[in-house]
Amino acid sequence: MGNSFDGCCMCGAIQYTSTSEPVATVVCHCRDCQKHTGSAFATALFFLKDQVNISGDLKSFEKETDAGNSMTRTFCGKCGSHITEFSTGYPEHVVVHAGTLNDPTKVSPDSQCWTPGTLHWTNDIHKLKGYEKDPEF
Ligand SMILES: [Zn+2]
Ligand SMILES: [Zn+2]
Secondary structure, eight states: OTTTTTEEEESSOEEEEEOOOSSSSEEEEOHHHHHHSSSSSSEEEEEGGGGEEEESOOOEOOOOOOOOOOOEEEETTOOOOOEEEEEEETTTTTEEEEEGGGSSOOOOOEEEOOOOGGOOGGGGGGGGGOOSSSOOO
């Protein structure tokens, strides 16, 4: 229970659970992850495939990566949340994005990749003016 990694999409149609810890938690700055997440980077939890159970109707999109692998990314067909990635470069693993965990504070990244693509402002994000709720301007 307490040691499982559970998550779901924004609308709840897709649910997943893993009974084991991720083997790695990697921040990825590649352009595809920026496009896929619509954000500055993806936070990818690598689990062994047979240790993750996913339920719900996933849509998928396949594309070759800059490293030359074939990457299948899945997302909820209802709300569009990004759920998993399968890469031919990591045939034993499935990637889940940290933001979809029911408790995203459970993990901390241990490395980052495609670092030349890092958006310059992310290194100083803690210096930005902060609002506790919606921004005002
Ligand atoms: Zn959904
Ligand atoms: Zn990436």
